Amino acid sequence: MGEAKRRKQADPDYGKKPKPAAKPSAGKGSRNLLGLKNVSKTEWIVWAVLLGVLAATFAATSAM
Numbered sequence: 001m002g003e004a005k006r007r008k009q010a011d012p013d014y015g016k017k018p019k020p021a022a023k024p025s026a027g028k029g030s031r032n033l034l035g036l037k038n039v040s041k042t043e044w045i046v047w048a049v050l051l052g053v054l055a056a057t058f059a060a061t062s063a064m
Helices: 003-010 041-063
Strands: none
Touching: none
């Protein structure tokens, strides 16, 4: 029995090329921490209005 047959019998994966490691999916590995690309225009407007109301409230109460 030849060397290759003997090693193949001992290790079924002998001679096979290793598969490349699976790349992490775009949603998990390279995810933006804040996720600002996924925010719709409506959400930007809502947050801007809320921030404006907060700033106006702060300015009005700190002036007293």
